[in-house]
Amino acid sequence: MQKEVLIKNDGEVILYPFLFSSTESDQLFLDLNDSVKWKQDIIHLFGKTMPLPRLTAWYGDEGKSYTYSGIEQHPEPWNSTLKSIKSKVEEISEVTFNSVLINLYRDGKDSVSWHSDDEPELGKNPIIASVSFGATRRFSLKHKISKKDKVDIDLPNGSLLLMKGETQHYWQHQIPKNYKLLDRRINLTFRVIKPV
Known part of the structure; x- marks a missing residue:
């Protein structure tokens, strides 16, 4: 399977641009768009309360809750579409994931700001x-110490980023x-939640 190593210093980032075929990806996008229980979370930032600039959902094994940016997520049970995507991702990554954060970017105005997981x-x-379906979106990485180290890559429909x-x-x-983009994108970031 085609792959591209984007980062190999202070970590490893690998892109598999064609994990799913175009036909598979289009169908999976439709299935997820219709079946996922989307919600609009609220974020507290710099003393202000505002809606998160995307819709989200959290699915996973029972008890695998997750908190980020002050938002506590409790898992919905896996559905058949998510299980099939998860199986293919696990085959490539050689990791068994127990949860997934799903983001729906309704158009180019929806985004996620600089952060680390x-x-x-x-x-x-x-x-x-990270699996992407729908519109191609730019994904950027920057090194926390060496500010000149930066990577910009487009994540196409059906791609996997590890x-x-x-x-x-x-x-x-x-x-x-x-702001020029009008189409929707669904992104799934599979994770392993561990006891703290």
């Missing part, structure tokens, strides 16, 4: 497997806004 319940060196090793210690990532 470094919450305590993810463990010391978490492996994050972040491994010390990536979350040394790198931040974001999905920037793109």
Whole structure:
């Protein structure tokens, strides 16, 4: 399977641009769009309360709750579509995931700002497997110490991005806004929640 190593210092980031075929990806996008229990979370930032600029959902094994940016997530049970995607991702990554955060970017105004997936319940060196369906979106990474180290990559329909090793210690990532984009994107980030 085609793959591209994007980062190999202070972590490892690998892109598999064609994990799912175009036909599979289009169908999975429709299935997820219709079946996932989407919600609009509220975030507290710099003393202000505002809606998160995307819709989200949290699915996983029973008891695998997760908190980020002050938002506590309790899992919905896996459905058949998520199980089939999870199985294919686990085959490539050689990791058994117990949860997934799903984001729906309704258009280019929806985004996620610079952050690292470094919450305590993810463990010391978490492996994050990110699958994208729908509109192609720009994904950016920047090194926390060496500011000149930056990677920008487009994540196409049906792609898998694996972040491994010390990536979350040394790198931040974001999905920037793109006001020209009108189409929807669904992103699934598979994770392993561990006891804290």
